[in-house]
Amino acid sequence: MGKRILLVVAGGIAAFKTPDLVRRLRERGASVRVVLTDGGAQFVTPLTLQAVSEDKVYRDLWSLTDESEMGHIQLSRSADVILVAPATANILARMAHGLADDLATTVLLATDKPVIVAPAMNVRMYEHPATQANLALLAARGVTIIGPDDGAMACGEFGPGRMSEPLSIAAHLADWFTGQAGPKPLAGRHALVTSGPTHEPIDPVRYIANRSSGKQGHAIAAALVALGARVTLVSGPVALPDPAGATVLHVESAREMLAACEGALPADIVVAAAAVADWRVADAAGQKLKKDGGALPSLTLAENPDILATLSKPGPERPALVVGFAAETNDVLAYAQAKLARKGCDWILANDVSPATGTFGGDRNLIHLIRQGQSPETWPDLPKMEVATRLAAEIASHFEFENGKK
Ligand code: PMT
Numbered sequence: 593m594g595k596r597i598l599l600v601v602a603g604g605i606a607a608f609k610t611p612d613l614v615r616r617l618r619e620r621g622a623s624v625r626v627v628l629t630d631g632g633a634q635f636v637t638p639l640t641l642q643a644v645s646e647d648k649v650y651r652d653l654w655s656l657t658d659e660s661e662m663g664h665i666q667l668s669r670s671a672d673v674i675l676v677a678p679a680t681a682n683i684l685a686r687m688a689h690g691l692a693d694d695l696a697t698t699v700l701l702a703t704d705k706p707v708i709v710a711p712a713m714n715v716r717m718y719e720h721p722a723t724q725a726n727l728a729l730l731a732a733r734g735v736t737i738i739g740p741d742d743g744a745m746a747c748g749e750f751g752p753g754r755m756s757e758p759l760s761i762a763a764h765l766a767d768w769f770t771g772q773a774g775p776k777p778l779a780g781r782h783a784l785v786t787s788g789p790t791h792e793p794i795d796p797v798r799y800i801a802n803r804s805s806g807k808q809g810h811a812i813a814a815a816l817v818a819l820g821a822r823v824t825l826v827s828g829p830v831a832l833p834d835p836a837g838a839t840v841l842h843v844e845s846a847r848e849m850l851a852a853c854e855g856a857l858p859a860d861i862v863v864a865a866a867a868v869a870d871w872r873v874a875d876a877a878g879q880k881l882k883k884d885g886g887a888l889p890s891l892t893l894a895e896n897p898d899i900l901a902t903l904s905k906p907g908p909e910r911p912a913l914v915v916g917f918a919a920e921t922n923d924v925l926a927y928a929q930a931k932l933a934r935k936g937c938d939w940i941l942a943n944d945v946s947p948a949t950g951t952f953g954g955d956r957n958l959i960h961l962i963r964q965g966q967s968p969e970t971w972p973d974l975p976k977m978e979v980a981t982r983l984a985a986e987i988a989s990h991f992e993f994e995n996g997k998k
Contacts, residue, residue, distance in 0.1 A: 595621075595673065596622070596623050597617055597622045597675055597765070598625050598667065598668070598699070598705075599614065599625070599626045599645075599675050599677065600626075600629070600696045600699070601628045601636065601678070602632050602676060602678055602680045603629055603630065603631015603633075603682070604632075604680045605746045606635075607632045607634075607635035607636045607678055608635050608636055610626075610632075611640050611641060611644045613677060613761060613762065614626070614641065617765065618975055618977065619955070620977055621814070621818075622977075623647070625645065625647050625671065626642075626649045627649075627651070627696050629683070630694070631680070631682075633651070653698055667695075667699055668698075668699040668700070668702040669702075669705060671705055672705065673708060673765070674700065674703055674708070675709075676696075676700070676707065676708070677738075678710060678712030678713075678755045679711045680713055683697065684709065684726045685722065687701075687709075688727075688730055689726075707734075708735070708736040708737075708738060708765065708768065709738070710738045711740045711753075712739075712740055712755030714747050714749060714753055715745060715750070715751035716749070717753070718740060718753040719752070738756050740756065741754045741755070763836075767836065770818060777988035777992060778819040778821035778984070779821075781821045781991065782823075783823045783859060783860065783861040784823075784824050784826065784862045785809055785812050785816065785823060785826070785863045786809060786825075786826045786863070786865060786866035787804075787808070787826070787830070787866050788805070788806035788809060788867070789801050789804040789828045789829065789830075790828045790844065790866065790867075790868050791829055791869075792845055792846065792871070792896070793845070793873065794891065795876060795879065795881045798881070799844075800871070801869070802867045803952040804866070804867035805830060806830030806831075807954075807955065807976050808865050808917075808976045808979065809825070809827070809863070809865030810825065810830070810832050811977045811979070811980035812863050812984070813838045815980035815981045815983065815984035816987070817838055819985075819987075819988050823838040823839065824839045824840075824841065824859070825838045825841070826840075826849055826866070828866055828867075829844060841855075841856070846868045846869055847897060850899045850902060853902075853903060858911070859911045860912050861914075861987055862900075862913070862915065863915045864900040864917060865917050867919060871896060873891050873892070873894075900916045901935040901936060904937045905936065913939070914937040914938050915937060915938065915939045915940070915983070915987070916939070917940065917941050918941070918942040918943070919945040920945065922946075924943075925942060939961060939963045940961075940962050941961055941979075942959070942961075942968070943958065954976075955976055956973055956974060957976050958970075958971065961986070
């Protein structure tokens, strides 16, 4: 998503779900800044929201410090969108009638940015004509309304009024951003992304694999979709949902991955984030190997094709920009430089995959971007979605620059 969201947390029981909501939005690459009302603070602490958003939580209209650091007008405009969740009957009424009696409502009145609300309240309050009229007024003014869901309420009643689940709100926002008529600098470009591990069979039930989760590659596919690229994601076996908007080809082994990639050409962009097994078992057994008390089986390995090197080969089908990864546990930069030269790609993203870093399978990554002929550029330690957003932006600038030269 790669967007800045200002989340207004109002005073309803559903506020306890907002740390999860912040997490889900950040997983999709958004940065989230929180405004917490006094009512909201009855259900969720500022400290929790500060920890999950990794940003200051704003609470007080009259705070001299906050006003000098980030005035409420600036706060209201510093985001791409304002999300009110939970949106209680009270805050909806104040929004509808233009009240500005605390930081949240002042920000909402001062903003020139789109506003999205996720209502949450008791079913009778939701169905009350006053609330319905307020929602209708807000909708007529362009406010987007997500939910509420039907279900059992904290008050014991049943019906519409439950705040939509954080995952669903985050997905809704991602779709909303995708549907926006914002700039799509990669429109008309085809991006081929590899992600996840490969599984190399030993026999029909056993395989050689590695610890890649696909989080980094899938995030890159989503970030490229968000910038308008047509994305083909070739994914090894992972437990992640397919990123919305990408064509996903599911494969198991390195040789299947190569065939899928070659079948997806031509492409303008390749990002090889998959942790492809370097070797496979030369003569995988057709039937399950038996432990029969005799000699231990020994595995003879054969080298797998190098997908990145194959796609980087000069020729008429060579994508204009080929980006590889280098997963190293020591001498990261030196090995990554050598890989960039050996594989013939244009850029390489070096990451340290020593167990202590948690890069394999974790949610964060510290990247050194090395472009052919240039010194490495080290990015801060970022959530993988933010790495993806940043890479997609770099790719878009690369094409803008190349176009400018023509
Ligand atoms: O999936 P996650 O849990 O989110 O973890 C992300 C990651 C650590 C897997 C990712 O950030 C990463 O580093 N991916 C590349 C992993 C890897 O196999 O690195 P490598 O240094 O062994 O390979 C270098 C490059 O060659 C990579 O672009 C790789 O995709 C490619 N390669 C390698 C071998 C091979 N046979 N074919 C290839 O295309």
